[in-house]
Amino acid sequence: MDNIDRxxxxxxxxxxxxxxxxxxRVRAREISAVAVVEEALARITRYNGALNAVVTLxxxxxxxxxxxxxRLARGEDVGILAGLPVGIKDVTPVAxxxxxxGSPVFADHxxxxxxxxxxxxxxxxxxxxxxxxxxxxxxxxxxxxDVFGRTTNPWxxxxxxGGSTGGGAVGLATGMIALAEGTxxxxxxxxxxxxxxxxxxxxSPGLVPTDPSDxxxxxxxxxxxxxxxxxxxxxxxxxxxxxxxxxPLAQPTxxxxxxxxxxxxxxxxxxxxxCPDIAAIGVDPSIERACRNAAFALSDIxxxxxxxxxxxxxxxxxxxxxxxxxxxxxxYDKLENLDRFGVNVRANTIAGLDGSPQALAAAHHxxxxxxxxxxxxxxxxxxxxxxxxxxxxxxxxxxxxxxxAGVKMRTYVDWFAPTFLLSLxxxxxxxxxxxxxxxxxxxxLQIVGRPLGEEEVLALSGAVQRIRPIGLPxxx
Numbered sequence: 001m002d003n004i005d006r007x008x009x010x011x012x013x014x015x016x017x018x019x020x021x022x023x024x025r026v027r028a029r030e031i032s033a034v035a036v037v038e039e040a041l042a043r044i045t046r047y048n049g050a051l052n053a054v055v056t057l058x059x060x061x062x063x064x065x066x067x068x069x070x071r072l073a074r075g076e077d078v079g080i081l082a083g084l085p086v087g088i089k090d091v092t093p094v095a096x097x098x099x100x101x102g103s104p105v106f107a108d109h110x111x112x113x114x115x116x117x118x119x120x121x122x123x124x125x126x127x128x129x130x131x132x133x134x135x136x137x138x139x140x141x142x143x144x145x146d147v148f149g150r151t152t153n154p155w156x157x158x159x160x161x162g163g164s165t166g167g168g169a170v171g172l173a174t175g176m177i178a179l180a181e182g183t184x185x186x187x188x189x190x191x192x193x194x195x196x197x198x199x200x201x202x203x204s205p206g207l208v209p210t211d212p213s214d215x216x217x218x219x220x221x222x223x224x225x226x227x228x229x230x231x232x233x234x235x236x237x238x239x240x241x242x243x244x245x246x247x248p249l250a251q252p253t254x255x256x257x258x259x260x261x262x263x264x265x266x267x268x269x270x271x272x273x274x275c276p277d278i279a280a281i282g283v284d285p286s287i288e289r290a291c292r293n294a295a296f297a298l299s300d301i302x303x304x305x306x307x308x309x310x311x312x313x314x315x316x317x318x319x320x321x322x323x324x325x326x327x328x329x330x331x332y333d334k335l336e337n338l339d340r341f342g343v344n345v346r347a348n349t350i351a352g353l354d355g356s357p358q359a360l361a362a363a364h365h366x367x368x369x370x371x372x373x374x375x376x377x378x379x380x381x382x383x384x385x386x387x388x389x390x391x392x393x394x395x396x397x398x399x400x401x402x403x404x405a406g407v408k409m410r411t412y413v414d415w416f417a418p419t420f421l422l423s424l425x426x427x428x429x430x431x432x433x434x435x436x437x438x439x440x441x442x443x444x445l446q447i448v449g450r451p452l453g454e455e456e457v458l459a460l461s462g463a464v465q466r467i468r469p470i471g472l473p474x475x476x
Contacts, residue, residue: 015039016175016472019084019232020259023125023178026083029072033065033083036178037127040085043176044130047475050157053170054177055090055148056098056131064127079125081239086121087132087168087177092223093212094118094128102136102145105340116211116247117181117223117240124239129177132167138183139327139344140164141191141416142399146342150396153195154473155441159393162192165226169196172228174475179236180226183210186323187388187419189224190431194388194444197470199233199461200226201430202423204452206249207241215329216248220322220423228472230432230462234258237454251452261455262462268302270460273310273381279417280313282405283390290435290443291387294468301463310377310384312421318366319420320351320411321359328352344399344412370424378450383460388431388444390418422446428454432461434468442470 014022014031025031041061044054071078088094091101093111095118100106118128133143133151143166144150151166153159154173161170168180169192182189184202193200201224208223225236237258243250274295276288292307299305327348331338338346377384394401400412409415422429427448434445445464449457 011035011039015043015178018229019178019227020229020235023080023082023084023235026068027072027078033068033127034062036083037061037065037085037129040129040176043174047174047176050152050476051154051170051174052149052151053132053167053174054087054130055133055167058094058097058128058130061085061127061129068125068127079123079239080235081121081124081126081179084126084178085129086126086179086181087129087171088118089165089168089182090131090134091138091183092118092181094131097131099131100147102134102147103341104146105337107147116209116244120240121181126179132165132171132180134167135164135344136342137345138164138185138188139348140399141187141413142396143167143192152396153393154475155197156393157476158395159441160195160396160398162195162393164188165200166192168226169193169198169200172196172198172226173473179232181223182226183221183223184423185221185326186319186413186423187416189226190388190419190429190444190446191416193226193431195393195442197433197442197473198226198228199230199430199432199465200224201233201237201428201454201458203237203241203454204251204428205426206247207251207253207454208237209244209247209250211244211246214333218326218329219249219426220326230458230465231259231262234262234458256455258455258458261459264459266301266303266456266459266463270303270383271381272298272303272305272383272385273308273377274305274385275308275310276387278310278312278386279316279390279421280311281390281414281417282407283387284392284405284437286438287387287389287392287443290437291385291445294434294445294464295385297467298463300467312370315366315370315421315424316414316417318363319424320413321355321363322367323413324348324352324355325360326352367424371426374425374427382450382456384448386446387418388446389416391415392437392439393441418446422448427451428457430457430461432464433470434464436470
């Protein structure tokens with residue numbers, strides 16, 4: 001293994017650095033892509049047994065890294081993600097790599113072609129290292145399934161890593177991967193980012209095409225990246241965003257510079273509104289305190305910060321109905337296997353099949369009301385800031401927390417209403433670590449931006465990380 005780069009830095013130190021730094025050093029040939037991948041694999045060997053984040057390794061990762069090094073030696077441009085080991089959520093197809101969707105029904109499934117997002121990652125120079133753990137068909141806020149078991153939190157192995165892109169978040173926090181690909185329906189990129197102390201963004205629907213998809217007109221689920229820093233997320237988004245003729249939903253990307261926006265930072269005088277509880281379900285006091293302190297600390301860099309009431313609780317039932325519709329549409333060609341799926345997938349699909357047209361009509365109207373509320377909001381403010389989670393990471397054996405701030409939840413998804421209510425908006429939303437709770441576990445702050453405002457969301461996320469750094473976990 002190439003243990004030292006040309007400047008005397010250890011490979012292990014480089015691999016746990018930001019993805020932006022790793023890629024720059026690989027492109028400059030200060031360190032080899034092979035050495036980066038070898039160190040990532042060594043970390044998997046060292047840590048993954050206790051964490052269960054990476055569930056399947058890609059068999060040709062080192063060969064891909066060697067090809068990148070060879071191309072660099074010939075003076076070729078290998079792309080902005082040069083040599084970065086990337087984890088792909090186990091609901092996203094990778095050619096020749098076992099992709100189970102976290103379901104025993106697909107335990108031996110091996111796709112023959114890459115998803116579009118994987119194709120774009122490869123084209124930008126990334127190395128597909130393997131698949132990361134997820135609940136069955138990404139249904140749930142705690143990462144576990146009957147194929148691979150439970151994923152644990154690197155800050156406390158007894159706690160949940162969140163879901164459903166939990167394996168990706170854990171891999172990032174421990175340096176097993178440099179970037180994580182994932183999906184977000186009701187918070188699946190933001191919840192694990194919050195629990196594990198990394199950055200995740202839910203992009204605007206269509207900015208990152210989801211292909212293949214069992215419902216091509218889907219506006220509720222999006223594909224997107226997670227990283228250790230806001231700049232890393234911007235780098236990944238630069239590589240995977242853009243329209244495709246294979247997908248009907250699209251957002252413009254010409255001339256957009258996500259990385260440059262983070263480096264420039266938020267403009268002075270940016271108008272920020274903070275709301276502690278958009279779901280009206282209560283928030284753990286130490287979580288709220290960390291988020292409040294981070295939000296108001298932005299005034300030190302010239303932001304105008306104000307606390308506001310912003311109640312989206314009226315849309316909770318709307319999300320439940322639309323989630324049911326989503327499962328019915330996505331599982332439609334798998335209904336013959338419905339009895340073989342786990343309780344979360346089965347119950348959500350049945351709820352969607354049994355839902356009434358009137359309930360769906362009401363849900364779509366409520367979603368429209370969310371949009372109009374934000375339209376009025378943006379007449380006065382540039383961003384809404386609010387806690388990502390209302391609870392701290394809970395015991396990993398639990399499917400979900402039944403109580404929030406002393407109040408019993410009505411359904412198993414109510415506890416992540418702070419993220420799923422924002423999914424209804426169709427707006428870009430990031431979760432950025434902003435502090436630690438009373439138990440020393442990460443706290444995430446959600447940053448909501450204007451339509452197609454990913455640049456500004458990531459710029460403000462980067463500012464939060466600079467003024468409220470939390471570091472990375474010390475993994476046993």
